[in-house]
Amino acid sequence: MPVSIPESHLDLFEKKSIAYLAVHLSGDAMMVNPVWCSFDGTHVLVNSVEGRLKDRVMRKHPAVTLCITDPDNSFRYLEVRGKVAEITTEGALENINALAKRYLGADEYPYMRPGDVRVLYKIAPEKVNVMAM
Amino acid sequence: MPVSIPESHLDLFEKKSIAYLAVHLSGDAMMVNPVWCSFDGTHVLVNSVEGRLKDRVMRKHPAVTLCITDPDNSFRYLEVRGKVAEITTEGALENINALAKRYLGADEYPYMRPGDVRVLYKIAPEKVNVMAM
Numbered sequence: 001m002p003v004s005i006p007e008s009h010l011d012l013f014e015k016k017s018i019a020y021l022a023v024h025l026s027g028d029a030m031m032v033n034p035v036w037c038s039f040d041g042t043h044v045l046v047n048s049v050e051g052r053l054k055d056r057v058m059r060k061h062p063a064v065t066l067c068i069t070d071p072d073n074s075f076r077y078l079e080v081r082g083k084v085a086e087i088t089t090e091g092a093l094e095n096i097n098a099l100a101k102r103y104l105g106a107d108e109y110p111y112m113r114p115g116d117v118r119v120l121y122k123i124a125p126e127k128v129n130v131m132a133m
Numbered sequence: 134m135p136v137s138i139p140e141s142h143l144d145l146f147e148k149k150s151i152a153y154l155a156v157h158l159s160g161d162a163m164m165v166n167p168v169w170c171s172f173d174g175t176h177v178l179v180n181s182v183e184g185r186l187k188d189r190v191m192r193k194h195p196a197v198t199l200c201i202t203d204p205d206n207s208f209r210y211l212e213v214r215g216k217v218a219e220i221t222t223e224g225a226l227e228n229i230n231a232l233a234k235r236y237l238g239a240d241e242y243p244y245m246r247p248g249d250v251r252v253l254y255k256i257a258p259e260k261v262n263v264m265a266m
Binding site: 069 | 151153155157158160161162163164165166167194196197198199200202207208210212214260
């Protein structure tokens with residue numbers, strides 16, 4: 001069973017909160033990149049494109065960590081350690097458009113390129129830490 | 134030989150840039166936390182306290198990644214993947230006071246607790262990526 005996200009920090013999924021996503025590369029290397037994220041009530045969702053490095057490595061290594069930050073306060077954040085429990089194209093385009101609305105105020109994601117297949121990664125939280133300074 | 138940091142992004146070590154530091158925990162788990170950071174011309178430096186989780190895990194697993202962010206632009210950043218090449222208390226107190234000056238405008242680090250032994254981790258960059266949107 002995924003652990004739940006504390007109510008105190010659910011507002012981070014309504015703000016323009018940048019999540020720093022750590023994924024495993026080969027050997028002991030890790031990649032850390034800023035991403036947009038959302039929440040479906042159980043999973044933290046991130047969105048990428050089929051065939052990109054992030055896509056390829058999350059298919060291989062499901063263990064990921066997100067540090068989801070409050071844009072109004074760098075030292076208020078939610079750290080979610082978990083596993084990619086589902087990878088799907090279903091709803092991925094709707095999700096990236098909803099993220100574009102929230103983060104950019106755009107009606108549609110403006111950086112779509114011909115041939116891009118959007119992918120949704122549903123991350124089941126296993127350990128959650130909050131920091132609220 | 135550590136790889137060098139592109140001159141285009143050295144300004145990040147003069148700004149109040151938050152670095153998201155990923156470290157290995159046990160198994161395949163990773164911790165990602167915001168930290169202050171600096172640069173000695175070769176290594177990226179982070180500062181912690183002897184005995185803390187971050188201290189214990191970096192002594193065990195030297196592979197780390199930092200995503201160092203521009204406070205004026207979330208999508209301009211420097212990703213540094215590397216190894217903790219040196220761990221020392223020498224200069225660690227001076228370093229945390231210099232960080233307090235840069236990040237807080239304080240003459241001295243204000244969160245020192247009795248018994249805290251500050252530690253400096255010198256990270257040798259092995260792979261550096263820049264994003265400049």
